[in-house]
Amino acid sequence: MPYIQLPEGLPGIRGPMAFSPQTADPLNALVNVLLRDNASRPDSSLTEGERELIATYVSSLNDCFFCQTIHGAVASHHLGDDDWSLVQSVKCNPDQAAISPKLKALLAVAGAVQQSGKAVTPELIAAARAEGATDLDIHDTVLIAAAFCMFNRYVDGLATEAPNKPDLYRYRATRIAADGYASQDAYMPPGESTPVAGTN
Amino acid sequence: MPHITLPEGLPGIRSLAVYRPETGQPLYELAQALLRSGSPDSTLTSAERELIAAFVSKQNCTAFCMNSHAAASRYLYGDQRDLVDDVLNNPDNASIAPKLKALLAIAHHVQADARTVSNALVAAARTEGATDGDIHDTVLIAASFCMYNRYVDGLATLTPTDPAAYEAMGERMGTLGYQVPKTT
Numbered sequence: 001m002p003y004i005q006l007p008e009g010l011p012g013i014r015g016p017m018a019f020s021p022q023t024a025d026p027l028n029a030l031v032n033v034l035l036r037d038n039a040s041r042p043d044s045s046l047t048e049g050e051r052e053l054i055a056t057y058v059s060s061l062n063d064c065f066f067c068q069t070i071h072g073a074v075a076s077h078h079l080g081d082d083d084w085s086l087v088q089s090v091k092c093n094p095d096q097a098a099i100s101p102k103l104k105a106l107l108a109v110a111g112a113v114q115q116s117g118k119a120v121t122p123e124l125i126a127a128a129r130a131e132g133a134t135d136l137d138i139h140d141t142v143l144i145a146a147a148f149c150m151f152n153r154y155v156d157g158l159a160t161e162a163p164n165k166p167d168l169y170r171y172r173a174t175r176i177a178a179d180g181y182a183s184q185d186a187y188m189p190p191g192e193s194t195p196v197a198g199t200n
Numbered sequence: 201m202p203h204i205t206l207p208e209g210l211p212g213i214r215s216l217a218v219y220r221p222e223t224g225q226p227l228y229e230l231a232q233a234l235l236r237s238g239s240p241d242s243t244l245t246s247a248e249r250e251l252i253a254a255f256v257s258k259q260n261c262t263a264f265c266m267n268s269h270a271a272a273s274r275y276l277y278g279d280q281r282d283l284v285d286d287v288l289n290n291p292d293n294a295s296i297a298p299k300l301k302a303l304l305a306i307a308h309h310v311q312a313d314a315r316t317v318s319n320a321l322v323a324a325a326r327t328e329g330a331t332d333g334d335i336h337d338t339v340l341i342a343a344s345f346c347m348y349n350r351y352v353d354g355l356a357t358l359t360p361t362d363p364a365a366y367e368a369m370g371e372r373m374g375t376l377g378y379q380v381p382k383t384t
Contacts, residue, residue: 116350
Protein backbone atom coordinates (compact mmCIF):
# COMPACT_ATOMS: atom_id res chain seq x y z
CA MET A 1 0.00 0.00 0.00
CA PRO A 2 1.35 3.45 -0.87
CA TYR A 3 2.82 5.45 2.03
CA ILE A 4 0.61 8.49 1.33
CA GLN A 5 -3.02 8.86 0.28
CA LEU A 6 -3.01 8.67 -3.52
CA PRO A 7 -6.01 8.82 -5.88
CA GLU A 8 -7.32 5.27 -6.46
CA GLY A 9 -7.03 3.38 -9.72
CA LEU A 10 -3.83 5.08 -10.86
CA PRO A 11 -0.83 2.73 -10.86
CA GLY A 12 2.89 3.45 -10.65
CA ILE A 13 3.97 7.02 -11.18
CA ARG A 14 0.47 8.15 -12.15
CA GLY A 15 -0.66 8.15 -8.50
CA PRO A 16 2.02 10.59 -7.25
CA MET A 17 1.60 12.63 -10.44
CA ALA A 18 -2.10 13.09 -9.67
CA PHE A 19 -1.20 13.94 -6.06
CA SER A 20 1.29 16.61 -7.21
CA PRO A 21 0.36 18.15 -10.59
CA GLN A 22 2.88 20.97 -10.16
CA THR A 23 5.77 18.50 -10.28
CA ALA A 24 4.03 16.16 -12.77
CA ASP A 25 4.12 18.84 -15.47
CA PRO A 26 7.92 19.32 -15.60
CA LEU A 27 8.45 15.54 -15.13
CA ASN A 28 6.31 14.77 -18.18
CA ALA A 29 7.91 17.60 -20.16
CA LEU A 30 11.33 16.12 -19.38
CA VAL A 31 10.52 12.58 -20.58
CA ASN A 32 8.73 13.83 -23.67
CA VAL A 33 11.88 15.72 -24.74
CA LEU A 34 14.29 12.91 -23.80
CA LEU A 35 12.37 9.86 -25.00
CA ARG A 36 10.48 11.38 -27.96
CA ASP A 37 11.22 14.89 -29.27
CA ASN A 38 15.02 14.65 -29.30
CA ALA A 39 14.87 11.49 -31.46
CA SER A 40 14.01 13.69 -34.43
CA ARG A 41 16.81 16.26 -33.95
CA PRO A 42 19.36 16.23 -36.77
CA ASP A 43 22.26 15.72 -34.33
CA SER A 44 20.62 12.67 -32.71
CA SER A 45 21.24 9.14 -33.92
CA LEU A 46 19.08 7.51 -31.21
CA THR A 47 15.57 6.41 -32.17
CA GLU A 48 12.57 6.49 -29.81
CA GLY A 49 12.82 2.70 -29.42
CA GLU A 50 16.51 2.91 -28.46
CA ARG A 51 15.81 5.71 -25.96
CA GLU A 52 13.10 3.56 -24.36
CA LEU A 53 15.58 0.65 -24.18
CA ILE A 54 17.99 2.84 -22.19
CA ALA A 55 15.17 3.79 -19.78
CA THR A 56 14.17 0.12 -19.47
CA TYR A 57 17.73 -1.05 -18.86
CA VAL A 58 18.34 1.48 -16.06
CA SER A 59 14.95 0.71 -14.47
CA SER A 60 15.87 -2.96 -14.55
CA LEU A 61 19.20 -2.26 -12.82
CA ASN A 62 17.24 -0.34 -10.17
CA ASP A 63 14.80 -3.27 -9.93
CA CYS A 64 11.76 -1.01 -10.47
CA PHE A 65 9.02 -3.33 -11.77
CA PHE A 66 6.57 -0.66 -12.94
CA CYS A 67 9.10 1.44 -14.88
CA GLN A 68 10.95 -1.45 -16.52
CA THR A 69 7.67 -3.05 -17.59
CA ILE A 70 5.99 0.02 -19.09
CA HIS A 71 9.12 1.38 -20.79
CA GLY A 72 10.00 -2.14 -21.96
CA ALA A 73 6.50 -2.36 -23.48
CA VAL A 74 6.95 1.00 -25.22
CA ALA A 75 10.40 -0.05 -26.52
CA SER A 76 8.95 -3.32 -27.83
CA HIS A 77 6.10 -1.40 -29.50
CA HIS A 78 8.56 0.84 -31.36
CA LEU A 79 10.98 -1.97 -32.26
CA GLY A 80 8.47 -4.59 -33.47
CA ASP A 81 9.46 -6.84 -30.56
CA ASP A 82 6.04 -8.49 -30.26
CA ASP A 83 7.03 -11.21 -27.79
CA TRP A 84 9.23 -8.83 -25.70
CA SER A 85 12.24 -11.13 -26.26
CA LEU A 86 14.56 -8.34 -27.46
CA VAL A 87 13.81 -6.23 -24.38
CA GLN A 88 14.35 -9.26 -22.18
CA SER A 89 17.77 -9.91 -23.77
CA VAL A 90 18.81 -6.27 -23.28
CA LYS A 91 17.90 -6.50 -19.59
CA CYS A 92 19.65 -9.84 -19.07
CA ASN A 93 22.76 -9.45 -21.19
CA PRO A 94 23.05 -6.31 -23.33
CA ASP A 95 26.40 -7.40 -24.80
CA GLN A 96 24.74 -10.40 -26.47
CA ALA A 97 21.53 -8.59 -27.51
CA ALA A 98 20.64 -7.94 -31.16
CA ILE A 99 21.31 -4.19 -30.97
CA SER A 100 23.93 -1.96 -32.58
CA PRO A 101 27.47 -1.65 -31.19
CA LYS A 102 26.75 2.06 -30.63
CA LEU A 103 23.73 1.30 -28.46
CA LYS A 104 25.73 -1.30 -26.52
CA ALA A 105 28.39 1.33 -25.82
CA LEU A 106 25.73 3.84 -24.72
CA LEU A 107 24.09 1.23 -22.46
CA ALA A 108 27.51 0.82 -20.81
CA VAL A 109 27.51 4.59 -20.16
CA ALA A 110 23.95 4.36 -18.79
CA GLY A 111 24.94 1.46 -16.54
CA ALA A 112 27.79 3.54 -15.11
CA VAL A 113 25.44 6.50 -14.48
CA GLN A 114 23.09 4.17 -12.59
CA GLN A 115 25.98 3.37 -10.20
CA SER A 116 27.28 6.94 -9.88
CA GLY A 117 27.87 9.87 -12.21
CA LYS A 118 31.55 9.62 -11.34
CA ALA A 119 31.67 6.06 -12.74
CA VAL A 120 31.41 7.49 -16.28
CA THR A 121 35.01 7.38 -17.54
CA PRO A 122 36.64 9.02 -20.58
CA GLU A 123 37.20 5.45 -21.87
CA LEU A 124 33.44 4.68 -21.83
CA ILE A 125 32.76 7.96 -23.67
CA ALA A 126 35.53 7.29 -26.21
CA ALA A 127 34.13 3.80 -26.88
CA ALA A 128 30.67 5.29 -27.62
CA ARG A 129 32.17 7.94 -29.92
CA ALA A 130 34.16 5.26 -31.79
CA GLU A 131 30.82 3.61 -32.65
CA GLY A 132 29.36 6.89 -33.92
CA ALA A 133 27.70 8.44 -30.86
CA THR A 134 27.28 12.24 -31.07
CA ASP A 135 27.51 14.78 -28.24
CA LEU A 136 23.72 14.82 -28.09
CA ASP A 137 23.54 11.01 -27.94
CA ILE A 138 25.95 11.03 -25.00
CA HIS A 139 24.12 13.89 -23.28
CA ASP A 140 20.72 12.27 -23.72
CA THR A 141 21.97 8.86 -22.59
CA VAL A 142 23.42 10.33 -19.38
CA LEU A 143 20.26 12.35 -18.65
CA ILE A 144 17.88 9.48 -19.49
CA ALA A 145 19.85 7.22 -17.12
CA ALA A 146 19.96 9.91 -14.43
CA ALA A 147 16.26 10.71 -14.83
CA PHE A 148 15.29 7.06 -14.37
CA CYS A 149 17.36 6.95 -11.19
CA MET A 150 14.84 9.60 -10.09
CA PHE A 151 11.63 8.11 -11.54
CA ASN A 152 12.44 4.64 -10.16
CA ARG A 153 13.02 6.08 -6.68
CA TYR A 154 9.85 8.18 -6.85
CA VAL A 155 7.78 5.11 -7.76
CA ASP A 156 9.37 2.71 -5.25
CA GLY A 157 10.07 5.23 -2.46
CA LEU A 158 6.33 5.85 -2.08
CA ALA A 159 5.46 2.13 -2.47
CA THR A 160 3.11 2.70 -5.40
CA GLU A 161 1.17 -0.24 -6.83
CA ALA A 162 1.84 -1.81 -10.22
CA PRO A 163 -0.56 -3.86 -12.36
CA ASN A 164 0.71 -7.30 -13.35
CA LYS A 165 -1.30 -7.85 -16.56
CA PRO A 166 1.00 -7.66 -19.61
CA ASP A 167 -1.93 -6.66 -21.83
CA LEU A 168 -2.51 -3.51 -19.80
CA TYR A 169 1.14 -2.47 -20.37
CA ARG A 170 0.75 -3.29 -24.09
CA TYR A 171 -2.32 -1.08 -24.24
CA ARG A 172 -0.59 1.76 -22.38
CA ALA A 173 2.40 1.44 -24.74
CA THR A 174 0.19 2.05 -27.78
CA ARG A 175 -1.31 5.11 -26.09
CA ILE A 176 2.10 6.51 -25.10
CA ALA A 177 3.55 5.86 -28.56
CA ALA A 178 0.63 7.76 -30.10
CA ASP A 179 0.16 10.63 -27.66
CA GLY A 180 3.30 10.91 -25.51
CA TYR A 181 3.63 11.08 -21.74
CA ALA A 182 0.87 12.89 -19.84
CA SER A 183 -0.82 12.73 -16.47
CA GLN A 184 -4.37 13.73 -17.41
CA ASP A 185 -5.54 10.98 -19.79
CA ALA A 186 -7.66 8.01 -18.67
CA TYR A 187 -5.37 5.15 -17.67
CA MET A 188 -7.56 2.14 -18.40
CA PRO A 189 -8.84 1.06 -21.83
CA PRO A 190 -12.32 2.38 -22.73
CA GLY A 191 -15.02 0.39 -20.93
CA GLU A 192 -12.62 -1.02 -18.33
CA SER A 193 -12.43 0.59 -14.95
CA THR A 194 -11.00 -2.14 -12.75
CA PRO A 195 -9.10 -0.48 -9.95
CA VAL A 196 -5.43 -1.29 -10.09
CA ALA A 197 -5.44 -3.00 -6.72
CA GLY A 198 -7.88 -5.56 -8.15
CA THR A 199 -5.43 -6.60 -10.83
CA ASN A 200 -2.67 -7.53 -8.45
CA MET B 201 37.14 18.51 -18.63
CA PRO B 202 33.51 17.82 -19.54
CA HIS B 203 32.81 14.69 -21.63
CA ILE B 204 30.98 16.76 -24.29
CA THR B 205 31.43 20.31 -25.61
CA LEU B 206 29.64 22.66 -23.22
CA PRO B 207 29.49 26.49 -23.01
CA GLU B 208 32.71 27.65 -21.37
CA GLY B 209 32.94 29.29 -17.96
CA LEU B 210 29.58 28.06 -16.65
CA PRO B 211 29.59 25.59 -13.76
CA GLY B 212 27.58 22.41 -13.14
CA ILE B 213 23.97 22.30 -14.21
CA ARG B 214 24.06 25.85 -15.58
CA SER B 215 26.36 24.74 -18.42
CA LEU B 216 23.97 21.87 -19.20
CA ALA B 217 20.84 24.06 -19.15
CA VAL B 218 22.46 26.50 -21.60
CA TYR B 219 23.66 23.62 -23.82
CA ARG B 220 20.17 22.08 -23.96
CA PRO B 221 17.45 24.54 -22.89
CA GLU B 222 14.72 22.04 -23.88
CA THR B 223 15.66 19.84 -20.94
CA GLY B 224 17.00 22.73 -18.83
CA GLN B 225 13.54 24.31 -18.66
CA PRO B 226 11.68 21.36 -17.06
CA LEU B 227 14.70 20.62 -14.80
CA TYR B 228 14.63 24.17 -13.42
CA GLU B 229 10.81 24.16 -13.14
CA LEU B 230 11.01 20.94 -11.15
CA ALA B 231 13.59 22.45 -8.78
CA GLN B 232 11.46 25.56 -8.29
CA ALA B 233 8.34 23.45 -7.55
CA LEU B 234 10.16 21.16 -5.10
CA LEU B 235 12.56 23.54 -3.37
CA ARG B 236 10.30 26.62 -3.19
CA SER B 237 6.57 26.01 -3.77
CA GLY B 238 6.07 22.57 -2.25
CA SER B 239 2.88 20.54 -1.86
CA PRO B 240 -0.14 22.50 -0.55
CA ASP B 241 -0.21 20.74 2.85
CA SER B 242 3.57 20.67 3.33
CA THR B 243 5.14 22.20 6.43
CA LEU B 244 8.73 22.25 5.08
CA THR B 245 10.45 25.62 4.67
CA SER B 246 12.62 26.50 1.67
CA ALA B 247 15.70 26.36 3.95
CA GLU B 248 14.77 22.79 5.00
CA ARG B 249 14.13 21.73 1.39
CA GLU B 250 17.57 23.04 0.34
CA LEU B 251 19.09 21.17 3.27
CA ILE B 252 17.54 17.86 2.14
CA ALA B 253 18.96 18.53 -1.36
CA ALA B 254 22.45 19.25 0.03
CA PHE B 255 22.26 16.19 2.31
CA VAL B 256 21.43 13.82 -0.57
CA SER B 257 24.07 15.46 -2.80
CA LYS B 258 26.64 14.83 -0.09
CA GLN B 259 25.65 11.14 0.00
CA ASN B 260 26.14 11.04 -3.77
CA CYS B 261 29.51 12.83 -3.40
CA THR B 262 28.53 15.57 -5.87
CA ALA B 263 30.46 18.59 -4.64
CA PHE B 264 28.83 21.13 -6.98
CA CYS B 265 25.25 20.35 -5.90
CA MET B 266 26.18 19.86 -2.24
CA ASN B 267 28.05 23.16 -1.98
CA SER B 268 25.53 25.24 -3.92
CA HIS B 269 22.43 23.91 -2.13
CA ALA B 270 24.18 24.08 1.25
CA ALA B 271 24.96 27.75 0.48
CA ALA B 272 21.31 28.40 -0.47
CA SER B 273 20.18 26.71 2.74
CA ARG B 274 22.61 28.80 4.86
CA TYR B 275 21.35 31.97 3.19
CA LEU B 276 17.70 31.02 3.85
CA TYR B 277 18.33 29.92 7.47
CA GLY B 278 19.86 33.34 8.21
CA ASP B 279 20.85 33.49 11.91
CA GLN B 280 20.51 29.70 12.20
CA ARG B 281 22.88 29.05 9.28
CA ASP B 282 25.23 26.87 11.37
CA LEU B 283 22.55 24.16 11.41
CA VAL B 284 23.36 23.38 7.78
CA ASP B 285 26.91 22.23 8.47
CA ASP B 286 25.81 20.49 11.68
CA VAL B 287 23.37 18.38 9.67
CA LEU B 288 25.85 17.68 6.88
CA ASN B 289 28.43 16.58 9.44
CA ASN B 290 26.12 14.47 11.58
CA PRO B 291 22.33 14.77 11.28
CA ASP B 292 21.72 12.73 14.46
CA ASN B 293 23.49 15.29 16.65
CA ALA B 294 22.17 18.43 14.95
CA SER B 295 19.70 20.68 16.83
CA ILE B 296 16.93 20.39 14.28
CA ALA B 297 13.28 19.47 14.73
CA PRO B 298 12.61 15.72 15.15
CA LYS B 299 10.30 15.94 12.13
CA LEU B 300 13.16 17.09 9.88
CA LYS B 301 15.42 14.37 11.29
CA ALA B 302 12.80 11.74 10.47
CA LEU B 303 12.40 13.11 6.94
CA LEU B 304 16.18 13.13 6.43
CA ALA B 305 16.16 9.43 7.37
CA ILE B 306 13.62 8.80 4.60
CA ALA B 307 15.75 10.83 2.14
CA HIS B 308 18.77 8.75 3.13
CA HIS B 309 16.96 5.52 2.23
CA VAL B 310 15.62 6.93 -1.05
CA GLN B 311 19.19 7.75 -2.08
CA ALA B 312 20.65 4.38 -1.09
CA ASP B 313 17.81 2.15 -2.33
CA ALA B 314 14.23 3.44 -2.50
CA ARG B 315 12.86 -0.06 -1.90
CA THR B 316 14.16 0.18 1.68
CA VAL B 317 11.85 3.05 2.65
CA SER B 318 9.56 1.35 5.15
CA ASN B 319 6.26 1.75 6.97
CA ALA B 320 8.29 2.27 10.16
CA LEU B 321 10.30 5.16 8.70
CA VAL B 322 7.14 6.82 7.38
CA ALA B 323 5.26 6.26 10.66
CA ALA B 324 8.16 7.84 12.59
CA ALA B 325 7.93 10.96 10.42
CA ARG B 326 4.14 11.15 10.86
CA THR B 327 4.52 10.86 14.65
CA GLU B 328 6.67 14.01 14.52
CA GLY B 329 4.02 15.83 12.48
CA ALA B 330 4.99 15.14 8.87
CA THR B 331 2.09 15.44 6.42
CA ASP B 332 1.47 13.52 3.19
CA GLY B 333 2.91 16.50 1.32
CA ASP B 334 6.06 16.50 3.48
CA ILE B 335 6.62 12.80 2.77
CA HIS B 336 5.90 13.19 -0.95
CA ASP B 337 8.17 16.22 -1.28
CA THR B 338 11.00 14.59 0.70
CA VAL B 339 10.91 11.45 -1.47
CA LEU B 340 10.85 13.45 -4.71
CA ILE B 341 13.56 15.93 -3.58
CA ALA B 342 15.81 12.99 -2.67
CA ALA B 343 14.95 11.14 -5.90
CA SER B 344 15.47 14.23 -8.07
CA PHE B 345 18.90 14.90 -6.57
CA CYS B 346 19.84 11.32 -7.47
CA MET B 347 19.16 12.60 -11.01
CA TYR B 348 20.73 16.08 -10.82
CA ASN B 349 23.87 14.67 -9.15
CA ARG B 350 24.33 11.96 -11.81
CA TYR B 351 23.68 14.45 -14.63
CA VAL B 352 26.28 16.92 -13.32
CA ASP B 353 28.92 14.25 -12.53
CA GLY B 354 28.12 11.91 -15.44
CA LEU B 355 29.10 14.61 -17.94
CA ALA B 356 32.03 15.81 -15.80
CA THR B 357 30.85 19.45 -15.66
CA LEU B 358 32.94 22.28 -14.21
CA THR B 359 32.97 22.31 -10.38
CA PRO B 360 34.29 25.57 -8.85
CA THR B 361 36.60 25.13 -5.86
CA ASP B 362 36.38 28.67 -4.43
CA PRO B 363 33.91 28.80 -1.49
CA ALA B 364 33.09 32.44 -2.37
CA ALA B 365 31.66 31.26 -5.71
CA TYR B 366 29.15 29.09 -3.85
CA GLU B 367 28.22 31.82 -1.39
CA ALA B 368 27.23 34.05 -4.34
CA MET B 369 25.27 31.15 -5.89
CA GLY B 370 23.49 30.49 -2.60
CA GLU B 371 22.37 34.10 -2.31
CA ARG B 372 21.10 34.10 -5.89
CA MET B 373 19.23 30.81 -5.36
CA GLY B 374 17.84 32.09 -2.05
CA THR B 375 16.53 35.34 -3.50
CA LEU B 376 15.63 34.54 -7.13
CA GLY B 377 14.92 30.81 -6.96
CA TYR B 378 15.42 28.67 -10.07
CA GLN B 379 15.32 30.39 -13.44
CA VAL B 380 16.92 28.90 -16.53
CA PRO B 381 20.14 30.82 -17.26
CA LYS B 382 19.89 33.00 -20.35
CA THR B 383 21.71 31.78 -23.44
CA THR B 384 24.41 34.30 -24.20
